[in-house]
Amino acid sequence: MSGPESSLPIAVDAMGGDAAPGPVVAGAVSAARDFAVPVELVGPQALVEQALTAEGDVDRTRVTLVEAPAAVGMGDRPLAALRRGRPTSIRVAVERVRDGQAAGLFSAGHTGATVMAACTELGLLPGVDRPALAVTVPTERGAAVMLDVGATVDCRPEHLLQFAAMGCAYASVALEVAEPAVGLLSIGEEALKGNDLTRDAYRLLEGSGLKFTGNLEARDVFTGKADVIVCDGFTGNVALKVSEGLVSAIESLLEAELAGTLVARLGAVLARGAFKRFRNRVDYSEYGGAPLLGVKGLCVVGHGNSTAKAVRNGIVLTRRFAEAGLVTRIAERVVGLGAGPATARS
Amino acid sequence: MSGPESSLPIAVDAMGGDAAPGPVVAGAVSAARDFAVPVELVGPQALVEQALTAEGDVDRTRVTLVEAPAAVGMGDRPLAALRRGRPTSIRVAVERVRDGQAAGLFSAGHTGATVMAACTELGLLPGVDRPALAVTVPTERGAAVMLDVGATVDCRPEHLLQFAAMGCAYASVALEVAEPAVGLLSIGEEALKGNDLTRDAYRLLEGSGLKFTGNLEARDVFTGKADVIVCDGFTGNVALKVSEGLVSAIESLLEAELAGTLVARLGAVLARGAFKRFRNRVDYSEYGGAPLLGVKGLCVVGHGNSTAKAVRNGIVLTRRFAEAGLVTRIAERVVGLGAGPATARS
Numbered sequence: 019m020s021g022p023e024s025s026l027p028i029a030v031d032a033m034g035g036d037a038a039p040g041p042v043v044a045g046a047v048s049a050a051r052d053f054a055v056p057v058e059l060v061g062p063q064a065l066v067e068q069a070l071t072a073e074g075d076v077d078r079t080r081v082t083l084v085e086a087p088a089a090v091g092m093g094d095r096p097l098a099a100l101r102r103g104r105p106t107s108i109r110v111a112v113e114r115v116r117d118g119q120a121a122g123l124f125s126a127g128h129t130g131a132t133v134m135a136a137c138t139e140l141g142l143l144p145g146v147d148r149p150a151l152a153v154t155v156p157t158e159r160g161a162a163v164m165l166d167v168g169a170t171v172d173c174r175p176e177h178l179l180q181f182a183a184m185g186c187a188y189a190s191v192a193l194e195v196a197e198p199a200v201g202l203l204s205i206g207e208e209a210l211k212g213n214d215l216t217r218d219a220y221r222l223l224e225g226s227g228l229k230f231t232g233n234l235e236a237r238d239v240f241t242g243k244a245d246v247i248v249c250d251g252f253t254g255n256v257a258l259k260v261s262e263g264l265v266s267a268i269e270s271l272l273e274a275e276l277a278g279t280l281v282a283r284l285g286a287v288l289a290r291g292a293f294k295r296f297r298n299r300v301d302y303s304e305y306g307g308a309p310l311l312g313v314k315g316l317c318v319v320g321h322g323n324s325t326a327k328a329v330r331n332g333i334v335l336t337r338r339f340a341e342a343g344l345v346t347r348i349a350e351r352v353v354g355l356g357a358g359p360a361t362a363r364s
Numbered sequence: 365m366s367g368p369e370s371s372l373p374i375a376v377d378a379m380g381g382d383a384a385p386g387p388v389v390a391g392a393v394s395a396a397r398d399f400a401v402p403v404e405l406v407g408p409q410a411l412v413e414q415a416l417t418a419e420g421d422v423d424r425t426r427v428t429l430v431e432a433p434a435a436v437g438m439g440d441r442p443l444a445a446l447r448r449g450r451p452t453s454i455r456v457a458v459e460r461v462r463d464g465q466a467a468g469l470f471s472a473g474h475t476g477a478t479v480m481a482a483c484t485e486l487g488l489l490p491g492v493d494r495p496a497l498a499v500t501v502p503t504e505r506g507a508a509v510m511l512d513v514g515a516t517v518d519c520r521p522e523h524l525l526q527f528a529a530m531g532c533a534y535a536s537v538a539l540e541v542a543e544p545a546v547g548l549l550s551i552g553e554e555a556l557k558g559n560d561l562t563r564d565a566y567r568l569l570e571g572s573g574l575k576f577t578g579n580l581e582a583r584d585v586f587t588g589k590a591d592v593i594v595c596d597g598f599t600g601n602v603a604l605k606v607s608e609g610l611v612s613a614i615e616s617l618l619e620a621e622l623a624g625t626l627v628a629r630l631g632a633v634l635a636r637g638a639f640k641r642f643r644n645r646v647d648y649s650e651y652g653g654a655p656l657l658g659v660k661g662l663c664v665v666g667h668g669n670s671t672a673k674a675v676r677n678g679i680v681l682t683r684r685f686a687e688a689g690l691v692t693r694i695a696e697r698v699v700g701l702g703a704g705p706a707t708a709r710s
Contacts, residue, residue, distance in 0.1 A: 158616055168551060171559040205514060205601040213517040213598040236605035240613035249602075252559040255551040256582040256599055257606045263583035264607050268614065270504055 032061030033089035034127025045329025122316030159242030201234030201244025378407030379435035380473025391675025468662030505588030547580030547590025
């Protein structure tokens with residue numbers, strides 16, 4: 019499974035994340051030390067060196083530095099940051115992937131900036147019109163891949179078809195499912211239920227040659243009826259974030275309801291542990307990260323509030339995707355799709 | 365608050381619901397007996413009489429029957445059922461409201477059929493272009509109104525503006541909030557975050573005179589940052605159902621995780637109780653029902669699997685909305701909106 023690029027380092031956006039570079043550098047050092055992943059930290063050298071010093075002994079054969087003078091702040095407009103002139107850490111990280119000097123990149127920074135830099139500098143794979151961010155969600159049977167969750171908010175039906183094919187390639191790596199079942203996120207199981215977008219996408223998916231199992235109602239996102247859940251980036255982002263919000267709300271409610279007696283408090287403590295595990299499974303920063311699919315290079319995005327451990331997980335995951343040849347697999351799936359009967363509409 | 369129509373009965377779609385007419389008739393009898401709500405059961409008389417017999421002594425001054433020979437099945441296409449010719453129970457119930465013989469209707473039947481019958485027979489209020497189904501969701505501060513959750517899946521920006529105004533009128537009745545804070549469900553707090561629809565709707569809402577608090581991220585649906593959460597019917601339906609699904613998934617996970625020791629089992633039992641309460645607050649059938657806003661008459665929709673208690677709650681709620689003059693309040697809000705500067709775009 020190991021591609022020729024697997025000895026290359028993972029480029030890490032050292033300035034990406036709410037508390038960067040501290041936890042990013044710590045996570046990268048841990049990935050290099052504990053998982054033997056070669057990493058290159060991209061950012062202003064002085065700042066990164068300073069953060070490295072705090073980590074004590076670091077194997078500098080596995081942890082290298084690449085200069086990038088600027089950074090995109092979490093509140094910045096990505097386009098404005100891009101235009102400002104001085105190369106940002108995310109842009110330089112993308113360039114390392116583009117130029118074949120890194121096997122992939124990991125950034126816990128501004129998602130929009132990563133998407134924009136990746137699309138601009140790497141370009142899209144042949145047959146892909148829009149990129150998609152894919153997350154892994156826990157289900158009663160294990161896990162499922164959901165995409166897009168925010169890279170492409172306004173979609174055409176063809177985009178959803180491409181997301182489905184890319185999601186299958188990703189599921190074959192992330193979930194190790196050979197022939198993933200594809201569900202189209204909609205508001206009813208029947209083909210006609212949904213909005214204009216999903217009704218048209220339904221027809222494309224039916225003729226795609228993918229293992230399409232029809233519409234998936236949102237209440238079945240977590241039941242495991244589908245391995246790949248396809249939706250536009252607006253709907254996917256809402257579904258993901260409403261889930262995160264609900265877990266928090268239930269936690270608050272539980273704490274309030276169960277704060278009474280000693281026995282109740284005991285229950286609360288137990289329930290809190292189960293929740294935390296569930297939350298970690300929902301939270302893609304804990305899982306490691308969400309790959310941006312459809313671009314000509316490997317880019318994995320983490321949560322802005324990623325801890326050192328989450329960054330480490332993200333880097334290890336990026337390395338795993340590189341070794342599995344994720345981008346090549348996606349390219350093959352999408353090219354096959356373009357040649358198939360599904361898109362040959364008159 | 366009591367309008368002239370408040371002595372009129374509530375028309376109940378006796379054939380609406382997965383197990384109709386049994387639980388519907390039982391719920392109606394309970395609403396009449398325990399809450400003094402006059403009801404009329406609309407459906408095939410023989411069937412309804414049979415179900416009434418099972419209820420024992422019934423005060424037939426408060427529970428009357430209205431003949432409707434047919435019914436829309438839960439799996440039917442609403443349009444096909446409408447065209448089939450013989451008047452369905454939901455259509456006759458709508459006609460009772462239209463003709464001023466009922467103060468409002470409650471149906472736990474096919475939501476699409478109710479929306480279609482209501483739009484066709486009642487028509488839309490002046491200034492309303494599309495109807496919206498509004499649910500009440502629990503929040504950390506109490507509750508919020510979310511709309512649309514499925515009546516209008518493809519929306520234009522003006523529709524979202526109208527939903528916002530209707531939602532405010534509804535929140536003033538359901539949540540008793542005088543000046544509700546309106547949030548636009550989107551994928552980021554900044555005005556520019558979102559899709560084409562929400563970006564345009566944002567501008568309309570800003571100039572609407574409503575208390576618009578900007579975009580609401582989906583993770584804040586349950587925090588209580590907004591009293592009225594506005595979205596298109598596709599997104600709203602997904603948000604609602606993904607929440608229902610997540611509660612079920614967490615329940616399963618908790619049961620699995622906490623099934624070990626005695627202490628753990630105790631925790632599971634306690635947590636299950638808290639969950640059940642939460643689920644009941646999320647589930648609009650337990651809350652009583654979701655009003656269809658924007659039509660010229662009072663229509664409240666319940667869940668297809670409503671129990672007798674849920675039907676009773678729905679009927680009592682419908683009566684409360686009738687007494688509060690909900691439809692009149694909505695009409696006033698929307699007319700004001702039409703005359704305002706927000707829609708006077710050049």
